Amino acid sequence: MFMTALRELELRHLVTLDAVATEGTFGRAAERLGYTQSAISQQIAALERLVGEKVFDRPGGPRPVELTPFGDVVLRHGRELLSRADSMHDELDRFRNGGVGRLTVGTFQSVSSAVLPSLVRSMRARHPDLEIRGRESPDDHELNRLLAAGEVDVSFIGGAPASGFECRHLLDDPFVLLAQPGRFPDGPVSVSDLVGEPMIGQPPHSCQLLNEGSLRAAGCDPTYVFRSEDNGTVAAMVRSGMGVAILPFLCLEIEDPRLAFHRLEPVLPPREITIAWRAGRTLSPAAEEFIELASDVCSGLAATMSAFT
Amino acid sequence: MFMTALRELELRHLVTLDAVATEGTFGRAAERLGYTQSAISQQIAALERLVGEKVFDRPGGPRPVELTPFGDVVLRHGRELLSRADSMHDELDRFRNGGVGRLTVGTFQSVSSAVLPSLVRSMRARHPDLEIRGRESPDDHELNRLLAAGEVDVSFIGGAPASGFECRHLLDDPFVLLAQPGRFPDGPVSVSDLVGEPMIGQPPHSCQLLNEGSLRAAGCDPTYVFRSEDNGTVAAMVRSGMGVAILPFLCLEIEDPRLAFHRLEPVLPPREITIAWRAGRTLSPAAEEFIELASDVCSGLAATMSAFT
DNA sequence: TCATGAACATCAGATAGTCTGATGTTCATG
DNA sequence: CATGAACATCAGACTATCTGATGTTCATGA
Numbered sequence: 001m002f003m004t005a006l007r008e009l010e011l012r013h014l015v016t017l018d019a020v021a022t023e024g025t026f027g028r029a030a031e032r033l034g035y036t037q038s039a040i041s042q043q044i045a046a047l048e049r050l051v052g053e054k055v056f057d058r059p060g061g062p063r064p065v066e067l068t069p070f071g072d073v074v075l076r077h078g079r080e081l082l083s084r085a086d087s088m089h090d091e092l093d094r095f096r097n098g099g100v101g102r103l104t105v106g107t108f109q110s111v112s113s114a115v116l117p118s119l120v121r122s123m124r125a126r127h128p129d130l131e132i133r134g135r136e137s138p139d140d141h142e143l144n145r146l147l148a149a150g151e152v153d154v155s156f157i158g159g160a161p162a163s164g165f166e167c168r169h170l171l172d173d174p175f176v177l178l179a180q181p182g183r184f185p186d187g188p189v190s191v192s193d194l195v196g197e198p199m200i201g202q203p204p205h206s207c208q209l210l211n212e213g214s215l216r217a218a219g220c221d222p223t224y225v226f227r228s229e230d231n232g233t234v235a236a237m238v239r240s241g242m243g244v245a246i247l248p249f250l251c252l253e254i255e256d257p258r259l260a261f262h263r264l265e266p267v268l269p270p271r272e273i274t275i276a277w278r279a280g281r282t283l284s285p286a287a288e289e290f291i292e293l294a295s296d297v298c299s300g301l302a303a304t305m306s307a308f309t
Numbered sequence: 310m311f312m313t314a315l316r317e318l319e320l321r322h323l324v325t326l327d328a329v330a331t332e333g334t335f336g337r338a339a340e341r342l343g344y345t346q347s348a349i350s351q352q353i354a355a356l357e358r359l360v361g362e363k364v365f366d367r368p369g370g371p372r373p374v375e376l377t378p379f380g381d382v383v384l385r386h387g388r389e390l391l392s393r394a395d396s397m398h399d400e401l402d403r404f405r406n407g408g409v410g411r412l413t414v415g416t417f418q419s420v421s422s423a424v425l426p427s428l429v430r431s432m433r434a435r436h437p438d439l440e441i442r443g444r445e446s447p448d449d450h451e452l453n454r455l456l457a458a459g460e461v462d463v464s465f466i467g468g469a470p471a472s473g474f475e476c477r478h479l480l481d482d483p484f485v486l487l488a489q490p491g492r493f494p495d496g497p498v499s500v501s502d503l504v505g506e507p508m509i510g511q512p513p514h515s516c517q518l519l520n521e522g523s524l525r526a527a528g529c530d531p532t533y534v535f536r537s538e539d540n541g542t543v544a545a546m547v548r549s550g551m552g553v554a555i556l557p558f559l560c561l562e563i564e565d566p567r568l569a570f571h572r573l574e575p576v577l578p579p580r581e582i583t584i585a586w587r588a589g590r591t592l593s594p595a596a597e598e599f600i601e602l603a604s605d606v607c608s609g610l611a612a613t614m615s616a617f618t
Numbered sequence: 619t620c621a622t623g624a625a626c627a628t629c630a631g632a633t634a635g636t637c638t639g640a641t642g643t644t645c646a647t648g
Numbered sequence: 649c650a651t652g653a654a655c656a657t658c659a660g661a662c663t664a665t666c667t668g669a670t671g672t673t674c675a676t677g678a
Binding site: 006007069080087096 | 311315317319320321327360362363366368377379383386387389390393394395396398400401404409459462589590591592596
């Protein structure tokens with residue numbers, strides 16, 4: 001709760017006080033500030049009315065004015081206020097550029113490992129003073145909640161966002177089959193060949209639901225013998241021969257020789273990776289730029305991916 | 310030199326921003342601040358014009374407004390500005406009371422030893438946060454110069470101050486004769502008895518000139534065989550029998566049994582101790598109070614002195 | 619002693635900003 | 649679809665501030 005006594009104080013008054021104290025006379029201060037002497041006289045009078053005491057002694061005649069001890073106190077505080085206002089102005093400018101502030105991003109595992117590293121590196125390189133934070137959750141609903149609550153400014157989402165959000169499509173992430181090498185011949189595997197195959201998957205949320213739905217639609221009602229949140233665990237289970245897995249491409253460690261991956265036929269509808277924000281809310285320039293950069297990085301990623309699949 | 314861009318910013322705008330951000334709606338902010346909703350709307354619009362961006366997202370309909378990221382930056386800085394303005398207000402109040410600030414006092418040796426200790430103790434007791442400084446000089450001209458230059462706020466002066474100053478009389482400090490015990494019979498000594506007597510004195514400035522002039526006027530043209538700035542040295546020379554000295558009473562260490570002091574007849578015009586400040590200059594409340602206290606302390610001292618002489 | 623000029627104060631009028639009160643627009647809710 | 653909450657806008661009154669002209673004070677120098 002802020003006081004009421006100086007509510008009518010304007011920065012202009014303090015700028016004038018400073019100018020007069022620096023220049024020594026009302027006239028020169030007027031010249032410096034582009035006012036007339038009369039205006040300065042009236043402004044100082046207004047300031048004195050506001051603070052309740054004379055801030056200058058006017059010796060009269062052709063002698064310059066001089067700060068009173070009281071005026072000196074006002075001036076010292078006034079200069080602090082002005083320099084705070086200046087730094088506010090500077091920071092607003094930098095903020096308009098995306099250069100300062102805090103950007104909190106919602107994300108989930110595969111984006112965190114495949115997209116964020118280079119994206120954050122680019123943002124940091126452009127704006128070293130921007131504070132970038134992340135909140136990771138495997139669950140789209142949770143990410144939507146964080147976004148709605150304003151706990152994150154933007155969030156990657158593995159699918160279409162809930163209503164009340166706007167989003168931008170970044171990437172189609174195809175589902176691929178993960179199996180032991182030799183379990184299937186090289187090349188695409190038909191969904192019908194998976195009927196009855198024990199499967200490893202993630203807990204039933206977000207893209208896992210999408211993928212199970214697609215499989216059923218394609219005529220394969222999968223049986224899950226193991227579910228884990230952790231993609232590494234899923235891969236390990238597949239390596240051990242416990243079953244096969246269908247995962248979005250971005251979840252894979254494609255260099256692992258102990259695993260083979262196959263395209264599926266028919267192709268399942270891919271997981272769509274988007275970045276979302278609250279509808280109607282003004283985004284910070286940093287967030288706007290982040291979205292642009294994310295789009296660029298994902299385009300690059302899409303090109304790399306199409307070389308693999 | 311302060312920037313120009315936010316010169317039209319008023320603290321009122323920031324108070325309003327804070328109120329709306331806290332209350333959540335323009336209407337409640339209006340109620341809190343005693344305005345109408347329309348006024349709040351216009352003030353926020355003015356603020357947005359000044360900073361160049363929207364500070365609130367207005368979702369429309371019956372939903373409350375919400376800060377934009379930009380508005381959040383403005384608010385954070387604005388609150389700092391407001392709290393600075395508050396602390397300025399507080400300090401001005403304390404200053405009006407004499408409680409803060411710096412008070413620099415010009416002084417000379419006998420005042421420093423006889424008057425200042427208890428005076429400074431009283432001021433400190435009343436105003437623990439007031440910073441009290443002193444500048445000592447044996448020469449009234451130097452003290453006047455310090456005063457004129459504003460290097461001291463008030464100054465004790467051993468006589469009438471130069472023109473351009475106002476002063477307050479504090480004390481009449483009588484000149485007394487200092488001699489070896491037995492050199493003169495107890496009681497008053499006639500000035501005529503000092504003719505031809507070798508004398509010890511101070512260098513020819515300030516009260517020393519006053520005292521020599523008075524002696525000559527009383528028919529005694531003194532011969533100085535030793536001059537020292539330091540009253541201790543003068544006393545030592547008298548003790549050693551080199552001569553006698555005429556000094557203001559306040560310069561004496563009256564407990565020294567190796568020295569006798571005598572009133573003079575006729576009584577020489579006393580040294581007048583005053584406290585001076587620049588004419589026409591507003592004094593700080595602390596300085597005003599210091600002058601009052603000095604006056605009190607010196608009244609007490611005058612009573613003590615009259616018991617001795 | 620007096621004219622001069624520097625420096626601040628004051629006044630009147632024009633202008634611009636801000637407040638109030640009434641009215642308009644938007645939109646979630648039932 | 650009517651209601652009501654919430655912000656925007658508008659007109660009019662009022663106030664503050666600026667300009668330009670004029671007044672007052674006072675150190676200086678002829």
